[in-house]
Amino acid sequence: MNRDLSKLVVLAAAVLAVACRGGGNAGAAPAAEGSAAAGHAQGTEATAPTHGEHADGDGHGDGHDGEEPSDLDRPVDELLGLTCEHGRKTFECDECRYEVGVVRVPAKLVDGGLVRKASAARRRVEAPVALTGEVRFDERRVAHVSPRIEGTIRTVHVSLGEHVRRGQALVELESVQLGEAESDYLATQASLRLARASAERQEQLRKEQISSEKEHLAARQELETAQIRARSAEQKLARLGVGTGDLARLGDAGRRSGGGLVVRAPADGIVLEMHAVPGELVKPDESIVTVGDVSSVWVWADLHEDQLGRVLDAQRGGRLRAEIGVKAFPGAVFPGTVEFVGPSMDERTRTVKVRVTAANPDARLRAGMFASVRIYLPGDEEALAVPVAALLSDEGRSFVFVHHHGDYWIRRPVEPGRRWMDLVEVKDGLHGGETLAADGAFLLKSDVLRSKMGAGCAD
Numbered sequence: 001m002n003r004d005l006s007k008l009v010v011l012a013a014a015v016l017a018v019a020c021r022g023g024g025n026a027g028a029a030p031a032a033e034g035s036a037a038a039g040h041a042q043g044t045e046a047t048a049p050t051h052g053e054h055a056d057g058d059g060h061g062d063g064h065d066g067e068e069p070s071d072l073d074r075p076v077d078e079l080l081g082l083t084c085e086h087g088r089k090t091f092e093c094d095e096c097r098y099e100v101g102v103v104r105v106p107a108k109l110v111d112g113g114l115v116r117k118a119s120a121a122r123r124r125v126e127a128p129v130a131l132t133g134e135v136r137f138d139e140r141r142v143a144h145v146s147p148r149i150e151g152t153i154r155t156v157h158v159s160l161g162e163h164v165r166r167g168q169a170l171v172e173l174e175s176v177q178l179g180e181a182e183s184d185y186l187a188t189q190a191s192l193r194l195a196r197a198s199a200e201r202q203e204q205l206r207k208e209q210i211s212s213e214k215e216h217l218a219a220r221q222e223l224e225t226a227q228i229r230a231r232s233a234e235q236k237l238a239r240l241g242v243g244t245g246d247l248a249r250l251g252d253a254g255r256r257s258g259g260g261l262v263v264r265a266p267a268d269g270i271v272l273e274m275h276a277v278p279g280e281l282v283k284p285d286e287s288i289v290t291v292g293d294v295s296s297v298w299v300w301a302d303l304h305e306d307q308l309g310r311v312l313d314a315q316r317g318g319r320l321r322a323e324i325g326v327k328a329f330p331g332a333v334f335p336g337t338v339e340f341v342g343p344s345m346d347e348r349t350r351t352v353k354v355r356v357t358a359a360n361p362d363a364r365l366r367a368g369m370f371a372s373v374r375i376y377l378p379g380d381e382e383a384l385a386v387p388v389a390a391l392l393s394d395e396g397r398s399f400v401f402v403h404h405h406g407d408y409w410i411r412r413p414v415e416p417g418r419r420w421m422d423l424v425e426v427k428d429g430l431h432g433g434e435t436l437a438a439d440g441a442f443l444l445k446s447d448v449l450r451s452k453m454g455a456g457c458a459d
Helices: 003-009 011-019 024-042 076-081 107-111 176-207 213-239 244-253 305-315 441-452
Strands: 102-104 117-119 121-137 142-145 151-156 169-174 260-264 269-274 289-292 296-304 321-325 334-341 351-359 370-387 392-394 397-405 408-413 415-420 423-428 435-437
Touching: 076 408, 102 441, 121 305, 121 321, 121 351, 121 415, 142 269, 151 176, 169 289, 176 213, 213 244, 296 305, 296 370, 305 334, 305 351, 305 370, 321 351, 351 370, 370 415, 392 441, 397 441, 408 441, 435 441
Parallel strands: none
Antiparallel strands: 102 408, 117 435, 121 296, 121 370, 142 289, 151 169, 169 260, 269 289, 296 351, 321 334, 321 370, 334 351, 370 423, 392 397, 397 408, 397 435, 415 423
16 A cells, blocks of 8 residues: 555544644544534534634644644645755655645545545525424335234244345244135145046047047046136135245145245335234234335425425425434434425414435434424525535634645635535635545545644654
8 A cells, every 4th residue: 555545544543643732633623524514414604714813823733833824824826836844845745745735645546436526616505494394114115014814823033123035934824714725725736636647548548549539528628627726726825825935835745734824024124013922813904014114214394384385386396405304313414305295284283294205224214203304495596615525624724625736635725605405605715616525535634634743742
């Protein structure tokens, strides 16, 4: 692994080294970024400190007296023109480039997806509509499993919360009615075998001109009748829930299974509810197991009458994006889309139900949770914006990493403004069209944080 790759990947080492300076600087960066995330979740506007707030004699280096101002307070041309103590351009020196806020990122890290690029561009500002709601299961992904026949539960194969696969055995029942149906099936199979053998024998005798045409036709009729009865018995077992595999095993054994019926999972998912106890008598209209896929959930929110018109107008342009927050995970934002706006208004609350579908791959959203919902409506105003992931902060300063040339990226100060979804407005610091580091930008920040090391750790 080359030197730059090691610097980027070993983030923990950089943070620990910063901590050696005494905790103040080490904690500043994470705290600032946490505030940014919280602001994003609340849709608030965050403004960067003015230049005057940082124009004291200490500058923005590692805090030692007499040091030069931070790279964030100096123009790019000046930074790129500096020469280090090793006789090289500072930004090209492996040991010194962090002093001017420059990071070298090998192309393979960008191409491999460890660091993703984004562009600073003018985008339409989306205004949020704040609602309250409740998380529910996606009803299209939930199955209430019932037996197709009355019977007594013999064995329960799964437990509450267990992940199951389609076709997996859930419960085994014992049923008198099923036992009778199995007996009928085996009897018709025996009659079918006998009729088939008789028909084959009559066919051979007819070829040898030993059997009459009447006897040959009678044998054919008996075979067709036996086939119809066997097919009817097979279909009856299928209606009772006996699968093809179970039917084949029953036929191979040539005997009854004792009236045992295996109830299987209709789809992949999690066992959400269990109403099955060994020895309990269950009927076809009773749900004994509920299986659901919780990788996607619904959030039902209440849309007030004075908000309805704006949402319906915006919905004509396509699906609306939404953000969901829950108290269980403060600051976490779950993206979703508005899929349905109710056709009627509740006369008592004067609200209309809105359904937001949200991805839930880690199952953190649980049915029954209260949720705050923000539906974003596209407006007419445009603003220069960048992905939230590109915005970093340290010691109260907001900045982004801008691609300069080749493998070199340089951090530049920005003044953030309004936030919507995964975007943040940039009021000052960028002109538009710049290529930025977005996802993975924190790795670049960790390399620059070495500028805070030095006397506190090295002396």
